[in-house]
Amino acid sequence: MASLVVSTGREKDGLPRVGQWNMMNMKMVNGARVKSWLCFSFARNVQESMITGFCRELARMCQASGMDFALEPVLPVIYVRPDQVERGLKARFHDAMTALGPQRKEIELLIGILPDNNGSLYGTRFGQNAHTVTISGDLKRVCEIDLGLISQCCLTKQVFKMNKQILANLSLKINVKVGGRNTVADALTRRIPLVTDKPTIIFGADVTHPHPGEDSSPSIAAVVASQDWPEVTKYAGLVSAQTHRQELIEDLYNVTHDPQRGTIHGGMVRELLISFKRTTGEKPERIIFYRDGVSEGQFYQVLLHELDAIRKACASLEANYQPLVTFVVVQKRHHTRLFAHNHNDQSTVDKSGKPATST
Structure with missing residues (x-):
């Protein structure tokens, strides 16, 4: 587990213990x-x-x-x-x-x-x-x-x-x-797998649907993406209204044709990739895309549609630009249970006896 770097006038590591760290007498990184x-x-x-x-x-x-x-x-x-x-x-x-x-x-x-x-x-x-x-x-x-x-x-x-x-x-x-950073992963001295070896951007996406009975309200798609590397702790976000109760995100990538301006490329993935390049000076060589809110019956439909949109957004920025993409569907409603190997080891469990997230 990477530590967190915080500033005290000089850099100091705040090492997590059982999933927590103490910020007393420490200052924000930025x-x-x-x-x-x-x-x-x-x-x-x-x-x-x-x-x-x-x-x-x-x-x-x-x-x-x-x-x-x-x-x-x-x-x-x-x-x-x-x-x-x-x-x-x-x-x-x-x-x-x-x-x-x-x-x-x-x-x-x-x-x-x-x-x-x-x-x-x-x-x-x-x-x-x-x-x-x-x-x-x-x-x-x-x-x-x-x-x-x-x-x-x-x-x-x-x-x-x-x-x-x-x-x-x-x-x-x-x-x-207001644009600061509280903590960052100490990515330079403690290597983070699949992040620190090459410029990596991490996306998170979800769709919020109207309550039952709101037949005319749109669904709202939201996408966030990391804007710093290798720390991956600062994120920018975009939202877009779309078809009522549509789970597929429609505005990840889009193309419009204007008589005066010609073909116009857009979409949330494209904008966030451009923003990453502008803030870091690096072109992402790897994309990790976390997607929430997808039912099992829609896995492949969402994967095919949204992965294709990500690929097209990349190709619209530069010919032959096809970074590695890892598409992860996140679910909360599962039945996985985790247990500590040794309940008596207080360094590996929290107060309730569950495995600590920092181990």
Whole structure:
């Protein structure tokens, strides 16, 4: 098992033990930069002073973890009624951009304090026609679709509790969202099979279908792919709406013909391969493609369709470009049971007696 490299001013290995490792007194490998941020409260029962103090402590924790994080928001914390999310967020965002003025900066993060029972603010909401909000609730929808803002949601119970563990966990989430890296596999000194020997990109793909009764809602295909090598710990993701309850991913690779521009190649695999080359400077020589959500009756249909799309996406980038492809179907509903060889060896089992994932 590869160790995890974390930074303490100098590099330090955090060796997992029984599937866990301790991040205390360690810093993120790559701490991101957040200089302009805002905080909104949607919880009426939390005083503004308490939220201000919580945000300041969270900012300090982000700094202590290795991020370049501003201690104060662009504007003071403001309360927004849960039924006026869109209006409140957009108005405050406009005020913040005005306050930044000629500095030409952008708001890099929004911290939202939600009531513990947050309804449609974060959870899936159903309208009169039973259409779901495909992004997690009203807050995420406005931030990610309308304003282009990265957001981190916190519950009021976290504000009241506000211990170091909660703040540290939130800082790790924020760092990844804004482009940093928390930990990386020590791939250079500890070789990872089928990864470190040649430039390798790892994909993950799944399709989410609408609930029964939603006959007009599309299915949503999502694909992520690693964007660093040999560490393979930083991922980019793409989503695409497709035919209702269609399990085959339709947009892995596509071709359109434009009278002016001619043949146009596209698709999620092609875009992520291009992004990998741009960020690493390497062309993937191996593709490992993990596919979730496929029933046994669809194995070969999905394999033939999606492997063909991957091959075509590669060939569209360069003539004779055919990297090795490993296609792995992942299933949760199986009956495999694993047992430790020696239950008395505490280094190989966790607290429940199950085999540790690091062994």
